Amino acid sequence: MSEEMRRDQRVFLLGEEVAQYNGAYKVSRGMLDEFGPKRIIDTPISESGFAGMAIGAAMRGLRPICEFMSWSFSLVAADPILNNAPKMLYMSGGQFGCPIVFRGNDGAGGQLGSTHSWCVEGLYSNVPGLKMVIPSNPYEAKGLLKTAIRDDDPVFFLESERMLGDKGEVPEEEYLIPFGKANVVREGTDCTLFAWGRPVNFAVEAAEELAKEGLSCEVIDGRTIRPLDLETIVRSVKKTNRLVVIDQSWSFGSPGSEVASQVHAACFDDLDNHVHRVHTHDVPAPYASNLEQEMLPNARRICEAVRSCCYVA
Template sequence: MTTITAPVPSGGRRVEHPALPGGFAVPDFDRPLPSREGERIIQFREALREAMSEEMRRDERVFLLGEEVAEYNGAYKVSQGMLEEFGAKRIIDSPISENGFAGLGIAAAMYGLRPIIEFMSWSFSLVAADQLLNNAAKMLYMSGGQWGCPIVFRGNDGAGGQLGSTHSWCVEGLFANVPGTKIAIPSNPYDGKGLLKTAILDPDPVFFLESERMLGDKAHVPEEEYYIPFGKARLVREGDACTLISFGRPVNFCVEACEQLAAKGIECDLLDMRTIRPLDMDSVITSLKKTNRIVVVDQSWPFASIASEVVTQVVEKGFDWLDQAPIRVNTDDVPTPYAKNLEAEYLPNPAKIVAAVTRAMA
């Protein structure tokens, strides 16, 4: 097993652990994050690429493996140009063989490398569920603390746009059920970079859920290196009427809904959870104490979903602060339809969110 380590990011520290020769690096999370305002406007996919490239320059153990990541330049151009910079030994095209290459990455992580495994879509990860949920998530436990699995699995999650039932999976509800997983779901390019860098440094298996529909989104992304801590929600908007909880792409629907509600004089707290395991319930309860109403927006199915989990914990931890029953806005409880109008109706959208908040205010 390799004992080679990489330099710790500036201001960070190294933490020893018996399962990881050389320990692991923890960034300086006390350092204030750079401003979200600025003129360096890039796409979400570029922000993700920047995160991977920065970590690959710092740490030779990091490699990227997945379908079409190298010569094709990425099925969604996330890894564009990386083959040129890092070469074919570190940017590796895989066959369409998710179960095989997910497992390959897991063992490489046990051995001491820091793999990034790209799923073209998390929909395709289901054939690798055994590797993800049995081997990556449980290796540390079933080896009695001998081997962990410092790996990142990343790719598109959620409906991409008329892709039909099999290609539109939101896996977070399924995968978050399993202890040992860490799950990050960014909603914007700035967070995409900062969370992915944290994911690559983290010594546990991180499931990093992107959205095909957001890869072209543009925003200011600082050129400097920064790491966003897991388990810290971001307060996107402030208000005292209702607490809106979301993560990933629907955060953007919530922003639209908040603007419509604000026009009617209803100001909401909007929390972008950023990671769902860990799940920053402290911030949720803090907001609830102010608003006494809560709406959770989640682009996966309602039954046993992340929204269900948030609502359950709200009831467990904040029951006395509720003036209304919590409300969930999920996708409709049917397989993802193809027809444009049906799919639009199926997904959470600003109109549904506005209606839910209005109900919560009744």
């Protein structure tokens, strides 16, 4: 964010505790000192209010980054972020764009209980006019966030609280990662594993375990749900003839179900088995750590799905 704010004076950050407290998770540490209170703006606890303010600023030519402390709280701002931002270009006949990034923590995994553990991609990815980005590691996060800030459409940037402490190689020089271009993390021949966000790491872990059993899995990091890189998935499935989709949202009406539907349509004659899916179990997030971890996708459940898909269960 700081690099983009130095590059473009139109970029600013607003949200709860982003300024004087350095962000609820210290993501904006030091930014108030560098950019001042006109560009790093603390807001009241009114998601609908500051989301609407950010959309208005975007319509007037600025490039706001609107931070929700948790995407669970974005439900309060559903009208401005879903009924206004993604539709503005269409409703205004091209007169007003909405170059805005909504970002914050998404999903369960931190013992925050049912109301603070929403995985919102299943709800929000249904809406045309927005882009949805879910990074899987620090390198991806930097490149995708810089692309998001420069994009002329509303971008929903979903981060995982459980990954904020992750470490990885991140180049100091500038780089961008394009939207709609999935990344083949690991090549394989027996089964394709398609995931995005934190579950990509579970997919890699599962692939390493399955390799000990003689099963070769190709792992694809989707990076973005909207736009979806169907071409890369199809190319892989035509090679492996099997697909397991890993999605941390609930299964009913989820991005994972849409991926399965599109792949079935595109690869019907290539599939040796139906597309298998690993989702968060269809229950509200429990508070107890052991129950919460069992609810979420994990390497063990992915391994079970792959064995079933390959008829070795």
